[in-house]
Amino acid sequence: MNPLxxxxxxxxxxxxxxxxxxxxxxxxxxxxxxLELMLNAGSLNFIAFWRFRPDAEPMGGVVFVLFALxxxxxxxxxxxxxxxxxxxxxxxxxxxxxxxxxx
Amino acid sequence: MQSDFxxxxxxxxxxxxxxxxxxRRPVHAVLVFVVSLVGLAVxxxxxxxxxVAFAQILISVGAVAILVVFTLLLTRNGGAEAELKxxxxxxxxxxxxxxxxxxxxxxxxxxxxxxxxxxxxxxxTVRQIGEALMTQYILPLEVLGLLLTxxxxxxxxxxxxxxxxxxxxxx
Numbered sequence: 001m002n003p004l005x006x007x008x009x010x011x012x013x014x015x016x017x018x019x020x021x022x023x024x025x026x027x028x029x030x031x032x033x034x035l036e037l038m039l040n041a042g043s044l045n046f047i048a049f050w051r052f053r054p055d056a057e058p059m060g061g062v063v064f065v066l067f068a069l070x071x072x073x074x075x076x077x078x079x080x081x082x083x084x085x086x087x088x089x090x091x092x093x094x095x096x097x098x099x100x101x102x103x
Numbered sequence: 104m105q106s107d108f109x110x111x112x113x114x115x116x117x118x119x120x121x122x123x124x125x126x127r128r129p130v131h132a133v134l135v136f137v138v139s140l141v142g143l144a145v146x147x148x149x150x151x152x153x154x155v156a157f158a159q160i161l162i163s164v165g166a167v168a169i170l171v172v173f174t175l176l177l178t179r180n181g182g183a184e185a186e187l188k189x190x191x192x193x194x195x196x197x198x199x200x201x202x203x204x205x206x207x208x209x210x211x212x213x214x215x216x217x218x219x220x221x222x223x224x225x226x227x228t229v230r231q232i233g234e235a236l237m238t239q240y241i242l243p244l245e246v247l248g249l250l251l252t253x254x255x256x257x258x259x260x261x262x263x264x265x266x267x268x269x270x271x272x273x274x
Contacts, residue, residue, distance in 0.1 A: 003109070007150070008212040010113045014120055016205025021124040023197030029129050029174060033136055036167065037120055040143055043155075051150040059235035062227045065155050066236075069162050070247050074254035076167045080174040081258035087178040088265070 007048035014041035028083050028093045032076065039072045109149050116142035129175055137168050151226040 014037055021034030043065045050061020087093055119139035126132035140163045147156035236244050 005212060006110070006113060007146070009209060010117060010146075012205060012208035012212060013117050015208065016201050017117070017120045017124055019204055020198055020201030023201055024194045025124070027129055029171060029178070030124070030132060033132060033171065034124060036163070037124075037136075037139070040140065040163070043159075044143060044146065047147055047150050047152050047155060051152070059227060059232060059239075062152055062155055062232055063235055063240050065152075066158060066232075067243060067247060069155075069158055070251060073162050073167055074251055076170055077258040078254050078261070080170055081261040083174055084177050084262045093178050 004048055004052040007044060011041045011044040011048070014038070014044070026095050028086070028095050028098075029080075031095065032079050032083070035079075036072060036076065039068060039075075043068050109146070112142055112145050112149070116146065130172070133168055133171050133175070137164055140164050140168070154227065154229050154232055 018034040018037030018041065021037065022031045025031055025034065046061045046065050046068070053061070083093060086098060090097055092098075116139050119135055119142060123132045123135035123139060126135060141160065144156040144159045144164075147153075147159060
C-alpha cells in the first residue's frame with residue numbers, strides 16, 4: 001500500500017470516528033471533540049495531497065492547513081463559550097436536554 | 104520514508120481517537136484525545152511538513168485541549184453521563200451511519216487511481232511559508248485575523264455571567 005493511500009485511509013477512519021462521536025455521544029463537549037477530530041482528518045488529507053502532489057501549488061496545502069488550524073481554534077473557543085452559557089441556563093451539558101429556544 | 108514506524112503511528116492515532124471517543128468520563132477522553140493529536144503531529148513530521156506539525160502541537164494540544172479541560176471544570180457534572188439508557192436505539196443508528204460513511208470513504212480511496220509522485224519534494228521551510236503568507240495569501244491572513252478577534256470577543260461576551268453583565272450596564 002502506498003503512503004498516499006495509507007494517509008487517506010487513516011484520514012477517513014478519523015473522520016468516521018469523529019462522526020460517530022457527534023452522532024452517539026450526548027455530552028456537548030464530547031460532540032465538540034468529535035468535531036475537532038473531523039477537522040484534523042481534513043487537514044491530514046490536505047497535507048497528504050500536498051506531499052504527494054503531481055505538480056501543484058507549492059505552498060497551498062501547508063497554508064490551507066494553517067488556516068484550518070486557526071479556524072478550528074476560533075470554533076473551539078466560541079463553542080466552549082456557548083457550552084458554558086448553556087450550562088448556566090440548563091445546569092447540564094446533555095444535548096438531549098437542550099430542547100428549548102426560549103430563554 | 105515509508106516505514107514500519109509510519110504504519111505504527113497511523114495505527115496509534117486511530118486507536119487513540121477511537122478509545123478517546125469511547126471513554127465514559129470526558130476528562131479521560133480529552134487526555135487520550137491529546138495522544139491522538141500528538142500522533143497526528145508525528146505523521147505531519149513524517150510527511151515533511153514540520154511547521155504544521157509544531158503549529159498543531161502548539162495550537163491543538165496547547166490551547167484547544169486545555170480550553171476543553173477548563174470548560175469541563177466549569178461545567179461540573181462531568182462525571183459518567185447517564186446517556187446510554189434512553190438512547191440505545193439511536194446510538195446504534197448513529198454508529199451504523201458513521202460506519203457507512205467510513206466504509207464509503209475507504210472504498211472510494213481504494214478504488215481510486217490516485218497517482219503518487221513522491222519525486223523531488225522540497226520541504227516547506229518556515230521562510231517559504233512566511234513569504235507565501237505575506238504575498239500570495241495576504242488577504243486571507245487579514246480576514247483570519249479579523250475572524251479570530253471577533254471570535255475571541257464573542258466567546259468572552261457569551262461566557263460572561265449575565266447578571267454581572269446587566270449590573271455593569273447600569274452602574
